[in-house]
Amino acid sequence: MSRPPNRRDVIAGGGALLAMGPALARAEVPMQPGTRPWFEAYIAAFNAHDYPRFSAYYAPNVRFFGQAATLEGAQAVVEFYRRVHARIDENVELLSFVSGAPSRVAAEIRTTLIAREDWPDFPTGALLRGQRRQSINFAMYDIADGRFTRIRSARFQRLPNA
């Protein structure tokens, strides 16, 4: 697995940014672990199903306590999402973010699931093909050495099916 982007990556790319003009250079932000831009890049990679990029945020022994699974290890988390994404379109949206950098961040996330096929034994409840399910979850991410070591999600609300 590759490593998550950090400040050095951004500085290394700084020359190219400056060549593009000051406005774009000002728009760039340091990708320090635990900051909102760093976390937003994780969310973007997740929504793009960019497994190498989003799994780079996971420590090898990450502990994952999600709504649909409890897992240990980066590989197990990636395999879980590959299985889910083969049958469900999943999109996550960052609603709120609070940084306790460098060791912890909190995120309010709206998750939208759209089943591409029937999944009667989906862990959070049976899904029918085409069914849309939304929830808002409060998640805590423990961070060490720039990677998530523990991810915990608590259900705040399940939204009415749209």
Add this chain to the structure above:
Amino acid sequence: MPDPHGDVARFRAYMAAFNRHDYGELVDYYDPNILLVIGNGTELRGRQAIVDFYRNVNDATTRTIEVLDAFSDGVMLAAELQSEFLALRDAPDFTSGPMARGDRLYLNSFAYYDIGSDRRFVRIRSAVFRREWRRAASGQPE
């Protein structure tokens, strides 16, 4: 002006007041139009509604909250809380489920506190991550 460290200090003082059942001090941390949303769907609006709710909860049980972690960006504070409810008498209508005298309920929860310009809380929302019952009759976790 945002004051993340001050927010956390105030939050810990707020929780200390909560654990003392000092409702007079408690309300001073709330915006007059505060909204409290608990993960079970309960929504309360206004200082008095919240105090009345907690008075009712604390009538049948004692609730002690431990702040496991708290951090703020000056606009919102995030906290991980460990709550212990101890039933002082039978409480068949307790909000999280019936309790018999001596039962204990432990909740590990994540909460967000939106902070207004005067540093008071304008919205509080919480979600339960883990729930564990310890029944007086069995003494064993459920």
